[in-house]
Amino acid sequence: MKRGVILGIILIIAAIAVLVSMASEFSTYETFAQSAKFPEKSVKVVGVLSKDKSIDYDPIKDPNLFSFYMKDAEEEERKVIMRSAKPQDFEKSEKIVLTGRMQGEEFIASDMLLKCPSKYKDEEIFVRAETGKLN
Secondary structure (H helix, E strand, O other): OOOHHHHHHHHHHHHHHHHHHHHHHOOEEOOHHHHHHOOEEEEEEEEEEOOOOEEEEOOOOOOEEEEEEEEEEOOOOEEEOOOOOOOHHHHOOOOOEEEEEEEEEEEEEEEEEEOOOOOOOOOEEEEOOOOOOOO
């Protein structure tokens, strides 16, 4: 075979290998149940705020500790703990996307993206938790 053909085949194989390795890094939304199966893995869970449950945030006691209850796509409800201040208008959010991992029966969030209603356009608010571990 010619040198150009061999080089072309090698480049195609390398491109396929890169695409396959990157495909595993694309994030998909999980549920709390799927997240509980792999507690060491950080996942994204999308859901809605459980408005009938308490939202715990006391800025005087600890301004970087915020917890609430959320229902995922399968209507499973879990307590969420996040090490950051409560976002303004949090209660008005339509959807919440959390990044984090399960720890026992609670979801420990490291990042939160809020989809909030707006009069003219959809608005998104991104919240990142402080580094550090709970407990």
